[in-house]
Amino acid sequence: MSSVPPDLQLERTRLEALDKAHLWHPFTQMQGWLRDRPLIIERAEGCYLYDIEGRRYLDGVSSLWVTTHGHRTPALDAALRRQLDKVAHTTLLGLTHAPAIELAAKLVALAPPGLTRVFYSDAGSTAVEVALKMAFQYWQQRSDPRPRKTKFIHLQQAYHGDTIGAVSVGGIPLFHAVYRPLLFETLSAPEPYCYRCPLGLERPACAMACGDELGRLLEAHAEEVAAVVIEPVMMGAAGMIAQPEGYVRRVRELCTQYEVLLICDEVATGFGRTGWMFACEAEDVAPDLLCVAKGLTGGYLPLAATLTTEDVYNAFLGEAGEFKTFFHGHTYTGNPLACAVALANLALFEQNNVLEHVRSVAAHLAARLEPLRTLPLVGDIRQRGLMVGIELVADRTRRTPFPPEQLMGYRVTNRCREYGVILRPLGNVIVLMPPLAITVAEVDELVSVLETVIAEVGREISPA
Numbered sequence: 438m439s440s441v442p443p444d445l446q447l448e449r450t451r452l453e454a455l456d457k458a459h460l461w462h463p464f465t466q467m468q469g470w471l472r473d474r475p476l477i478i479e480r481a482e483g484c485y486l487y488d489i490e491g492r493r494y495l496d497g498v499s500s501l502w503v504t505t506h507g508h509r510t511p512a513l514d515a516a517l518r519r520q521l522d523k524v525a526h527t528t529l530l531g532l533t534h535a536p537a538i539e540l541a542a543k544l545v546a547l548a549p550p551g552l553t554r555v556f557y558s559d560a561g562s563t564a565v566e567v568a569l570k571m572a573f574q575y576w577q578q579r580s581d582p583r584p585r586k587t588k589f590i591h592l593q594q595a596y597h598g599d600t601i602g603a604v605s606v607g608g609i610p611l612f613h614a615v616y617r618p619l620l621f622e623t624l625s626a627p628e629p630y631c632y633r634c635p636l637g638l639e640r641p642a643c644a645m646a647c648g649d650e651l652g653r654l655l656e657a658h659a660e661e662v663a664a665v666v667i668e669p670v671m672m673g674a675a676g677m678i679a680q681p682e683g684y685v686r687r688v689r690e691l692c693t694q695y696e697v698l699l700i701c702d703e704v705a706t707g708f709g710r711t712g713w714m715f716a717c718e719a720e721d722v723a724p725d726l727l728c729v730a731k732g733l734t735g736g737y738l739p740l741a742a743t744l745t746t747e748d749v750y751n752a753f754l755g756e757a758g759e760f761k762t763f764f765h766g767h768t769y770t771g772n773p774l775a776c777a778v779a780l781a782n783l784a785l786f787e788q789n790n791v792l793e794h795v796r797s798v799a800a801h802l803a804a805r806l807e808p809l810r811t812l813p814l815v816g817d818i819r820q821r822g823l824m825v826g827i828e829l830v831a832d833r834t835r836r837t838p839f840p841p842e843q844l845m846g847y848r849v850t851n852r853c854r855e856y857g858v859i860l861r862p863l864g865n866v867i868v869l870m871p872p873l874a875i876t877v878a879e880v881d882e883l884v885s886v887l888e889t890v891i892a893e894v895g896r897e898i899s900p901a
């Protein structure tokens with residue numbers, strides 16, 4: 438049956454055995470993994486991944502939300518090779534280097550106004566940790582200190598990463614409940630999840646009452662709050678929750694009014710994903726701290742940054758003996774290979790008019806997704822740019838969720854693989870996060886597979 442040569446099959450079997458003997462995969466129930474046949478990726482090109490048997494798959498999740506111009510983009514490959522000929526790693530502790538310097542200047546030029554200082558780290562989670570520690574320390578030691586401002590407000594269903602500080606400002610019970618005893622205390626406001634409004638209201642009659650709730654929380658606690666943390670415009674890992682227009686602006690106004698810092702986590706939404714360089718630009722908002730990671734290197738290497746204002750930065754200036762230093766730094770902070778590839782990535786945004794491309798291909802995607810709204814399993818489709826969540830429901834009228842143990846999201850995405858499309862769900866939400874460079878033809882392929890599979894699974898669950 439299979440056209441795969443025998444030596445390739447042997448190699449596949451050998452790798453599978455070693456994987457199952459030694460690897461522990463992230464966010465993965467390994468008992469299930471051991472039962473399944475893993476897909477072993479060997480190479481990639483553009484928007485496609487190839488497994489070791491040569492099968493081709495459309496990368497519908499940008500290799501976990503990171504790929505921008507596609508896999509093996511010649512300009513990024515070349516930038517990386519050029520930097521390899523100079524130095525792979527040198528430290529930013531006590532030294533500096535051109536790629537980190539140039540990239541910091543570039544990030545400041547691209548970022549919303551007022552963000553003039555760049556602190557590097559390695560992952561989205563660490564970018565958030567850095568923002569939390571900076572905000573906390575800022576109030577302790579600025580020229581007019583407010584030492585009681587030590588708490589953080591976040592949205593109830595938020596996701597900001599997996600390290601302990603980032604988990605503390607998160608609220609996804611499935612991911613976070615088990616670690617509760619390890620976390621610091623926070624305050625939380627209802628998320629603007631219009632399909633399942635936590636306040637039981639309807640748009641637009643609600644007049645964004647969830648914003649009022651945040652306002653009340655700030656009014657009561659502003660004296661003890663250091664910062665509000667949000668993921669602006671579209672909350673990704675929280676379940677692709679698209680915020681109503683005006684929400685981010687409202688949060689910014691409240692933070693200004695109550696003298697609280699605003700941290701925008703744009704780890705997922707940053708670098709063109711929503712059709713804006715940064716999502717907060719959609720509402721003309723500039724945060725006090727901005728966290729970026731995923732798309733920063735075009736999907737090549739782990740690199741993250743936390744940007745902040747002169748005001749925050751100045752609070753950390755002093756003589757060594759004043760101990761106002763920001764005592765934080767990861768070993769590979771500002772790695773030159775990662776910075777070099779990030780610079781090439783950002784240069785391509787301009788050369789290829791990426792934002793324009795994202796907007797037009799996203800409009801095509803929206804039109805192609807429209808008919809899926811009538812499929813029996815589809816409760817809601819939420820999209821901002823090339824960031825989409827399709828929420829599957831057991832009953833469309835009552836919006837009844839599938840029980841988590843039914844793994845309905847995986848049932849759909851596993852079937853998509855058989856049709857050559859890689860997707861990964863968030864619970865009952867099917868996530869589409871294709872590379873920003875995806876073409877109209879590739880969007881058609883992605884949506885037609887998804888449409889076929891959702892219809893198939895729908896028929897299997899409730900045969901007509």
Ligand SMILES: *Cc1c(COP(=O)(O)O)cnc(C)c1O
Pocket residue numbers: 559560561562563565596597598599668673674702703704705706730731
């Ligand atoms: C992915 C993500 C993170 C965590 O980033 P890591 O690189 O996985 O640590 C944080 N915040 C948001 C919004 C994310 O999407």
